[in-house]
Amino acid sequence: MLDILIIEDDNELREMLSYLLSIVEGFNVDSLATGEGAIEHIESKKPRLILLDIQLPGQSGLEILSEVKRKNIPSAIIMMTANDSELCETNSLVLGAHDYVSKPIRSNVLVERIKRQLSAVDKKATISCDSNNFYLREQDSALIYNDIVVSLIPSEYELVEVLIDANMPMMVSDIFEKIHGFSYHVEDRSIYMRISSLRKKLLRYLPEVQLIKNRRAKGFYLAYPVSKL
Template identity: 35%
Template sequence: MSDNASILIVEDEDKIARVLELELSFEGYTVDKASSGYEAIEKFRTEKWDVVLLDIMLPEMSGIEILRRIRKENEQVAVILLTAKDSIEDKVTGLDLGANDYMTKPFQIEELLARIRAALRLKQKPNNEIDDQWLVFSDLKLNESTREVYRGDRLIELTPREFDLLVYFMNNPRHVLTREQILETVWGFDYYGETNVVDVYVRYVRKKVDGEQDNKLINTVRGVGYVMKDAYESKK
């Protein structure tokens, strides 16, 4: 089922790297390893990769810096962060820089394999599935092809993850969306664990989209999740 996808493992702990290499090879993936930052960058630039498994804590260069360099050169390769730190700040930083997913050590290999499959499914989505139409809700409009977002005449700058989150809201106006639904759709996997990363990103998007506006479009549904609705609409 791998279609011979290629995976680069960037991990300085030999035992972990070897286990990952054996498991992924058994699943039919083409696998190589790098144990330091500079080795990872060199291998990334000299070969074509579908997925990079990237440990955050590495010698010579942090995984976050490697991710930053990868995204400067390639926005398509899927990057899954591996971290021993169970800190929401580390996860948000990585996701904000363009990581597709993260795993906190120790993790089950079955879950990692599922995350890899999900990342590959998203990567293989054909470009023609995205048209040149604007999504419009109230005075907010978004173009998926050009990635432009406007609130009235004001251009809004969003990170890739913030943009994807707003697309999901605009595709589901007036529907209450749970944190689990948002994670599964926007982050691209069935998530079992912390959901407060959603709260962090909703806060970012709401600050940029709603700002000082009287009509707040992204609203909290206490104990459930979030909903995009026009407050003025309900008063008409």
């Protein structure tokens, strides 16, 4: 199995990282110099971790990240960029990146972060989910049911976490106030939109299971046990 796929157009940096991670650290490493054809390569090689530059010819790193998440590919992803801005980091994490490093790359920091993410990948691989039981994994914001891993955006993760902590039906107003910390306005539809969006996503992956249900005059609740990892 391929441990790490490096996607970086800077030849010198790509070769340095390949040497560091394969020769020095002993990982099984492959690399690409462009984003073109990256998704096909990822699907074929199935790397445990992708070290992904944001600015790439052919297809940008953020586009590749978005496609990886859309296809529900389980590889951990660490983004790399020379643009040390909060917005760039936020965009990467919102799209589902597991970590983010700025250039110039500090080798010791990068290796530590890679090892941390690979450890999480290994832990994920050993998880055996019980029948009809869900797991919410903080490491990569994922909802797991049996062998199916569904990546969640932050608003979806937050919603599930609130319902787990409540362990009972919650009115929309209570969910809103728990998430935002201020009073709910009756015209605000944001919580309904979150619930609807998450239900539609889960329906694509788990058509036989309805996780979030609504009890009349009581509110929304989780129909199955969900454990935090």
